[in-house]
Amino acid sequence: FDDSLNSAIHTTYRTWLRSSSMHEPRDPPLKVVLFFFRSFLLTSILGGRRR
Numbered sequence: 030f031d032d033s034l035n036s037a038i039h040t041t042y043r044t045w046l047r048s049s050s051m052h053e054p055r056d057p058p059l060k061v062v063l064f065f066f067r068s069f070l071l072t073s074i075l076g077g078r079r080r
Contacts, residue, residue, distance in 0.1 A: 034068075034072045038065070
């Protein structure tokens with residue numbers, strides 16, 4: 030993983046920790062998963078083209 034993707038994962042994880050503590054624990058972090066998945070796809074596509 031490159032640095033930008035690594036920091037994106039870290040930021041997403043910390044955001045999920047913050048939001049999960051504020052909301053009900055039974056609420057699944059689906060938005061976070063979708064956001065991370067979309068970011069991962071975009072980063073891998075753009076990163077692959079640059080190389």
